[in-house]
Amino acid sequence: MKDIIIYGHRGASKYAPENTFSAYNKAIDMGADGIEIDVHKSKDGHLIVCHDERVDRTTDGEGFIKDLTLEEIKKLDAGRWFSEEFRGERIPLLDEVLKFVKGNNLLLNIEIKNGPIFYDEIEEDIVKAVRAYDLVENTIISSFNHYSLAYIKNIDKQFKTGILYIAGMIEPWDYARKVGASYIHPLYLTINKEVVQESQDNGIMVNPFTVNREEEIKLMKSFNVDSIITDCPDICKKVFNIQ
16 A cells, blocks of 8 residues: 655656646656645636746746736746746646646645735635536645635635645644644654654644655655655655555
């Protein structure tokens, strides 16, 4: 039985441009069980899959997603910055990614980007989209904005949520339960075996990010974490000896 769940962080983003279908397909090819993505909203209200608030770093365009229409966003090249091989890649819509996840029977971690730029009704829109593809069971919704996560649980208690954090937290399992989360998604540097064990003993699963190097993955393996969020699914597969 497989003893770890592997999420490709923005896909297999060490090997292909992040948050593109090339990266998602590469993650599958490398043995990932699911993908981790980031969601914003466009000027005309569409759910856009991109990590940054701006398109400057990962496309040939510039500006805030909130100030661009879907038509403008879809014209941008999201692959050439990474390598000429990926010229012509486009920024996906959440709807497109959900269709891909459904078709490939994947797990999905959606990170809500809601701060420092705040998007009206992004939680409602994401819940509606995931429900439409009958992917509630396959999906964890995470965020650094824990108000968003608490709100998700108010909308629909069936949704699984995970608190993202980057500082050492005292008794994170208690805090997770306070906001209704079933998972903690800590920066891997902030946890130890005791935190993992105590979280699991209290019914909270542990999915650290972003774990890329072989020695880091081996350390997380020794902690018995539940999932690993990584740019390098192939290295995880090797460390866990997954065939």
